[in-house]
Amino acid sequence: MQLPKQLITELSERLAKNSIDLTPEAALSYSYDASKREHLPDAVLLPSSKNDVASIVTIARKYHIPVTVRGAGTGLTGGALAVTGGLVISMERMNKVITIDPDERIAIVEPGVINGDLEARLKKYSLSFPCDPSSAAYSTIGGNVAENGCGYKGRFYGSCSAHVAGLVYVNDEGTFISTGYFNKGQNTLSERLMVGSEGTGGIIVRIALRLISLPKEYSTSLHFFKSSSEAVKCAQKMIAYGKPPASIEYMDSPVLTAIAPEGHKYNCAKGTCALLIENCDRDAVKVGSFGNSPTRSIIAADANERAELWAFRNSISSKLYNIKTDKINEDVAVPISRLDDFAAFLDEKAASLQKTQMFNFGHMSVGCFHVTIMYNASEEGAREEALNVVSEVMHKTAELEGTISCEHGIGLSKKEFMKLEMNEEQLAFHRRIKESFDPESIFNPGKIND
Ligand SMILES: Cc1cc2nc3c(=O)[nH]c(=O)nc-3n(C[C@H](O)[C@H](O)[C@H](O)COP(=O)(O)OP(=O)(O)OC[C@H]3O[C@@H](n4cnc5c(N)ncnc54)[C@H](O)[C@@H]3O)c2cc1C
Structure with missing residues (x-):
């Protein structure tokens, strides 16, 4: 897109000197995200204040x-x-x-x-x-709120929306809109x-967050089960019990093989699946009382051991790149009562793959499976197989009355599956809401409902 000269002149008059980058290097640096898709912008703007953002819009x-x-x-x-x-518009200077x-x-x-920087500052006040x-x-x-993201403790504390107390955003006319x-x-x-x-609706420039007390005590443990069915059914029963732990993280057998290979202290027999469980300021429930007993349990004795267990869980994302070069990571969620059906479907699917490998982990307390498909893009037919699996996973999720996105949003990559969740009338209604916020479609066009 050719940017009008007058636009650059006006931006230069309103923004500080080093706030506009028109170089190809900047365009390239801001052309991709963790989805690994690429789209070159025509200019990169680095506002330092909310007034800068309003001027840009x-x-x-x-x-x-x-x-x-x-x-x-x-x-x-x-x-x-x-x-x-x-x-x-990169928000990196508005930090x-x-x-x-x-x-x-x-x-x-x-x-x-x-x-993480905010969390480190809050620790001083015993807040979180x-x-x-x-x-x-x-x-x-800003990205967390714009995606309504959540994480390990999503069910216990709620996703971002539960903690936003107010916003200031810039609307399509460059006006500040304040809420809450x-x-x-x-x-x-x-x-x-x-x-x-x-x-897609405006640019958030201020966020008021509701904080909670930082938990004083954690009990963290890792439990291995003979099969996905035993692990997932244990999670279902814990949730049904009514006082679920703050985190119930599932890891399937291929994940465990990838992050705990032979010689690793958590290496386990093929077929084994695991749950990483954390309670905050609450007595740990006895995992064995929820169905089949784990084959092995590791209880963190102190903060270091707790950190070690979380580091083990958090190693999944990077360790999977030892398997193949390319990754598709999904975040579908199903009702808790269907977790076992979905895990069985995933096991079956994983066993049928030829050119790709599937790894499943996720936040059981919110029904979320991070279905991850690893493939080598250079191998003929591998990406096609990966995309076919994604489509099957989305259809199965819809069949089980789940949602195609628990926390990663729709963006570009899930647009095509929106019709599995909403009928034409509902999609049209969403488009009308978007139009009322952004009648000239200047905010992030080509996403979600477009
Ligand atoms: C290894 C890894 C693990 C992850 N784990 C999780 C997880 O556990 N839970 C989870 O929820 N997500 C997870 N994600 C996804 C991602 O980190 C989240 O979606 C995150 O909230 C995006 O934040 P960001 O600052 O990177 O936003 P970006 O990727 O830069 O932007 C995301 C979206 O927010 C919009 N946006 C950004 N800032 C603003 C603003 N100021 N106003 C309006 N819109 C804005 C953008 O236009 C875009 O549509 C993970 C990603 C990776 C790579």
């Missing part, structure tokens, strides 16, 4: 140039990619924690604050923002629509 709208807002680019569905070119108010239990942050994606060390609060905490508790309907809007 006002000028972009005047020239009908699309704007795609970007946090840290850890998104797995291509949400931060400028599919139709135009301007990418201030403005206030932490321990009495109100509120933190006010700019959207570019890294989740409990939306803890595995990408917490890299992803931004920033607006005497009002305008919460538009706030709810902005959380999870994936950059």
